[in-house]
Amino acid sequence: MSGRTGGRWAAVAAAACAMAAALAALPPAAPRDAGGRAPAAASVRQVAVRAPAKCADPEASLRPSIADGPAVQRIKSRGRLIAGVDQNSYRWGYRDPATRELSGFDIDLVRAVAKAVLGDPDKVTFLAIPTNQRIPALEKGKVDIIARTMTINCDRIKQVAFSTAYFEAGQQVLAPKGSPVTAFDDSLKGKKVCTAKGSTGESELRAESHGATVLTVPNQLDCLVRLQLGQVDAVITDSALAAGQAAQDPSVRLVGKPFTTESYGVAMNLGDQDLVRRVNAVLEDYRRGGAESPWMVAYRKWLAADLKGITAPPEPKYKD
Amino acid sequence: MSQPQPDPGTRRTAWREGLDRLKASATTEPGRLRIIGAVLAALLVAFGAVTAWQVTDRTTASDAVVDHSQPLSADAADIYRSLADADTAAAGGFLAGGQEPRAVRERYEKDIALASELLVKAAANTEGSHGAARQIALLNAQLPVYTGLVESARANNRQGLPLGGAYLRHAGDRMRDDLLPAARALYEAETGRLGSDYDDAESWPWVALATGVLALGALGWAQRRDYHRTNRVFNHGLLAATAACAVVLLWLVTGHALARSGLTTSYEHGAKSLRVLNEARIASLQARGDESLTLVARGAVLTPEGGDAYESSYRSGMGRLVGADAKDTPASGAPAPDSLLGRARALADGDGGREPLVKAIEDVRQWQQRHREARAADDGGYYERALPKVIGEKDSTGESFDRVDRELGQALAHEQGEFRSAADDGRGALTGLAAGAAVLAVLGAAAAVLGIGRRLSEYR
Structure with missing residues (x-):
């Protein structure tokens, strides 16, 4: 997440198609981390079917103009x-x-x-x-x-x-300070993790739970309530939204690196x-x-x- | 020290001897008269005793209706209502943010205090009722959890954190998913007990009636036999016994019929209306809570179809209260006949009962109209205009809701009065019957014995 600029974009573009199709959050499970994890074969097939080769660079937009249309x-x-x-x-x-x-x-x-x-x-x-x-x-x-x-x-x-x-932004783990949970990895084993229903976090966890049990709630902020009440050990959400949660509770922090982009x-x-x-x-x-x-x-x-x-x-x- | 075992042979002989003597005496007229006298006296005493016993049972049951199960059912309804009211007040106060009006906060605190107090009272009165005891335990355990969540919501809200809204929604879910269903189950359990007390109080005392008819028949037969044997038309003793028996029987039938009709009236016009009105009040409270939560949640919780979950819950609450809106045009005027207010109005009798309901229906319609305006403003991006339409003091949905709540409260008080007076009328009809029946039956038995004795003296 931090300070990624032009250099990063080359890598992103290379895998943009697979990544971005997965980002749709529509298929239940789809890996999207270009650099990090090896995508599961099934998901790759799914991506290939869902996103035709045309979509190479969804982030590319129209050139700026101030002409009134x-x-x-x-x-x-x-x-x-x-x-x-x-x-x-x-x-x-x-x-x-x-x-x-x-x-x-x-x-x-x-x-x-x-x-x-x-x-x-x-x-x-x-x-x-x-x-x-x-x-x-x-x-x-x-x-x-x-x-x-x-x-x-x-x-x-x-x-x-x-x-x-x-x-x-990217999906990231939010945990209390001093928690043994350190990232989206095996430190989640045996822990309870909260994520919003229908979110990218939910499909990521479905693809790879790292041994965690998952609680889904209607809204990402409901996860912070569950975390404060001690009903879950960690929250998985978008780093941008996770930052908003951390801002409301000084005793929690973002841990690890974003594992999607x-x-x-x-x-x-x-x-x-x-x-x-x-x-x-x-x-x-x-x-x-x-x-x-x-x-x-x-x-x-x-x-x-x-x-x-x-x-x-x-x-x-x-x-x- | 050893005593000789009683010889079974001797005892059998004594028993046999008694039977033989009875058989022997049955062959003579004085002997028969003695038996008839004894049977008549026994029947009359039995009639008196059974009547006293069965009437006491019914009096106890109708006392239980009026003094025990109905108040408990009303208390359970109050627990149910005060919990729903607390939730509504919490959401309303939350919406006002840092400027939470004192009255709203006090209302919330009063509701929680009342619910706790009534739970203690209910716990002390639910001996042997497992269903009720379980619900009370659940309510006692969950209520502090709920209030804790509400306080977290307030604290976060005062700091300007949206987390407060998430806490309030969580508190609302606990109320909806745990507390209110338990309060409702408690209400059902207590109302079920009211129903069984009603049944006990209203069931006909068949054993007493049968014994009475049997005693009356036996008396008639004895007098007819007497007439055939002696050609005397009247035996004063037997006549007096017949009169006593007839009076008790008549008293029993009319007394019970009156009591029954009083209780039936108290049920039809009181308990039944109370039930529908309580339901209506809860539905209006929930609709109000949903209306506030729509503004608190701001689209954070959606139905599977993509609508706002709280707005959709508000609509279904209003549907229960006055009937669902037609597809495109909002409903207006009279409520649907099968809706809660439609049924309550059909059950209400007299101007005292109908008037608050007619007003409540008008106010619900106004509430719906104002709600639509508030929603239109909020959906159009004018939260600032929508908010005062919901929590403002004048021309707001809150004002309409308060009026509806007050009017339903009046209707409930009226029906409670109706219930009490009809049930008291019913209970009055049984006053003195048990004692009177016992005294009259003993007098009748004495008269029968005297009457037979008079005939016996003719054989000496």
Whole structure:
């Protein structure tokens, strides 16, 4: 997870197809770590069937442009950007119970898009979109963009268009400080592990449980409740979300390295090509400026405390 | 020191001798009269005794209905209600965040205190009832777990951590999956006991009635025999005995019939309505809790179809309360006849019972309307507008819910009164019957013996 930049991308691209198809989280089990584990033969076959050779690089997006097309015109004439976000992911998109304001890394990104398109970061209508409603909401035109820790993969790029990757995360283990659990390995043997139902973590554990018993809960945050109540010994979730959990409980920490790689992108309707280019232009500006870039500022504000060691945003990739 | 064994031969002879004497006396008229007198007296005393015994049984059972099982059933309903109410208050207070209104917090604390207190009371009164005892043990074990989770939720929420919401949902799940089913099972067990006490109190005293009819028949036969033998129309003693017997029999039939009808009324108009109203109140509490949790969970928990789990639970609660919405158009006006409020209204009698229900139905409709507005605002991205529509003091779903809860409380109080007065009427009908039957039967037996004695004296 930490500071992976251009060099890493070569390896990623090489295995991108297998990886990304597996990221769909639709097949029950699919390994995706390009460098680390040897994928099981069955899963490779599955991947080969599911993802045709065309999907070599799902993270590659359209080149940035600030020219107005029909989608940008639609947002301008409405005067508001409609963004689908999460309200429950601490540090990413969540509603502070005290201020009742939405905040987080994803929210800052949406505001940057609103500022670029409409000249005002507050001209946004935030809709809370549940995980499984992200693609339908875009297809039905309920929202213009989805910024909701959404992983780019080969299955999804057939249904929605993604911006360039704005964050790189991976499944990781969260355990109490001083726990014998040290990574996604045999230190999990005989332990109880919690993960969200239907998540990538669940399919990873189904493929290789390392001798752990698995408890699934409706939402990843429910795992932290179970961990605090002593009902489980460790949590497996996305490193980005795990950072949000660690931020809420100083006695837990992320252990080991992320054992998968997933890139987050801003999702839009397949037809809104002008909007995709516009958002990519915003992301270019967002990344620009080295340590003082808006991206790094947002990273330090929301994530650095629990997701240490990131020195730069992921490099963009373009397909045209 | 040894005593001679009683000679079995001697005893048999004595027994045989007694029988022989009885046989011998049955061949003479005075002998027969003595036997008839003894049988009549025995029948009358037996009638009195059986009546006293069976009526006492029924009085005890109807006392149990009024003083024991109905209050216990009502207490179990209160445990059930206060738990559901606590859960609703916890979710409401949570939504208000740091500005949790004092009244909401007090309501939660009062509910938990009441539930604990009633659980202690119920535990002391469930002798021999295993089902109830098991539920009480479960409730006692789970209640502190629940309150612990709610406090964790509050503490995290006050620090602005979304973890608080996850704790509250976990607490809500414990309430829904463990506590409320146990409270419901306790309520069912106590209500089952109420039903069996009702059955005991209402069952006809057949043995007493049969003995009475037999005694009356025997008296009639003796007087007819007397008339044929002596041509005298009346034997005063036997006549008085017949009158006493008839009075007891009549008293027994009318007294029991009255008691029975009083109890039946108390069941039909009281216990049955109380049950439906309690269910309705719980359904409204759960719908309110779900409504708050929809805003707390913010789409974190989904149904398999992809809808919000709490919104869908709210809808099914409202469906139980007033009937499900049609596919596209929301239901309005009168509730569905098989819904809880529809049934409660059909069972309610008198203006006192009907009025609060009519108002409650109107308020549920208003609640649904406001809920739709709140959901539309939240779904449209206006959480800030949705929140006051749910927890605000004026024109909110909370205001509608409070009115519904108050009106259902009034309807419950009314039905409790109906139950009590009908059951008291029923119990009154049996007053003095046991003692009266015993005294009259003894007097009748004495009169019969006197009457036969008068005939016997003619043979000396």
